[in-house]
Amino acid sequence: MDIASFKGQAAIVTGAGQGIGFEIARQLAAEGAGVVLNDIDALLAQKAAAAITATGGACVAVPGNTADIAVIRQMIAAAVQHFGRLDVAIANAGITLFGDFLTYPQESFNQVLQVNLGGTFFLAQEAAKQMISQGGGGSLLFTSSVTGHQAHKDLAAYGMTKAALEMLAKNLVIELSAHGINVNTVAPGATLTERTLHDPGYEKVWSQITPMGRPATTADIANAVLFLVSGKARHITGQCLIIDGGWTSVSPSPF
Template identity: 65%
Template sequence: MKFKDKVAIVTGAGQGIGFEVCRQLVAEGAIVLLNDVDADLANAAAQKINSAGSKSCIAFAGDSSNINFINHMVDTAIADYQRLDIVVANAGITLYGDFFTYSPESFYKVLQVNLGGTFFLAQAAANKMKLQANGGSILFTSSVVGHQALKDLACYAMTKAALEMLAKNLVIELSQYKINVNTVAPGATLTERTMLEADYERVWSEITPMGRPSYVSDIAHAVLFLVSEEARQITGQSLVIDGGWSAISTLPVGIK
């Protein structure tokens, strides 16, 4: 129970990677505020995690790109549990589109969620963590496309690369308060969303050196390490988890 009595916030956690991060944190003893913009999804996810026997996963529905909601979520963690040890800024959206016709509406929506939500959650959390003797850990979810270009993902990829630079820059700001900040960059991963895409698993299995796309558990294991006490000397780093795909960068054919 290496996260016993630790308090965590995980955004974008109604399903997929965020859900698995919450599940593993709770299994290791943490109290987790599980956030998703979809209230039904958040409630169902928390109930599913708590059905294993713990009651320490709390659904916290709301828009993680809204500054007022971000502050409310962080303030609630402090008010209810008197501490905030871990923040995983996982919420993000992907809006595919051709660069030549990409709309301003799509552009600013992706920036608001992927960058604004992450930046201001980190800011709100760090302002609380710096008052704690043991600081805390912050983690961002980037993407392998922050390292390797894919068609129709210019805006999304730009935001993910920016998150990795944000983590590096925050080393200057946060280290003196014993707060470390890192990033994971998942590659192709089997989630509820990606499994709806035709041939997703087959195509990515064929072009990934390790022979399969990642599972959400692969990403969550890395996240838990980076927010654990064992990783407190690691900060400003990005860990790519893609089964070796970015080392060879064979492009998928027939799917996005």
């Protein structure tokens, strides 16, 4: 992609202290965007932003829980303050709380909904209001999951939220297309991140059951995200792109 493709634009990426979110933020900054980087871990957010600025990117950290609308508004304000506008908002923050359906606690259920759904819904709402007020349209992107397409053991609540995000993107086509804002989702499959690499069997198992022979890298996901929020994808909206090396076509269980 042309390095000037995001020049003069500003983007928010939540859940970007490491993993997929960090790679998205890093690539956006490398392509010329000013980036507001969020993570619930303040130290991780600051380190991630510093790593991006150290390589010449424009990035500021706004740590906090994206389930809190005050934090979302801080991110919008930071984008306007530092970069003068907001063109792209990527709701990547999410939590995975495993648990058997029959014993799943209400506290875990509410937490998963508040972060995965509430954080995404209200980031989209606040970002869209800013994009409409400044004019010129924009792009929203939500991180879903293959668990929103295929059942996965002990992830009933999580998978439900990810399927819901894809429906939210479809519904916002009705609400936001007239303002030149497109809305899409990506659904990553097994991906090698700092978290999954702590599991010594993760890469081996997923390499065996993924048709393409390996799990995704964070770059695999970020490459797709950057396309969907770029000017090259302005006529794509309400869609979900599954990035899983073919796993959902055959869906063997990792257990």
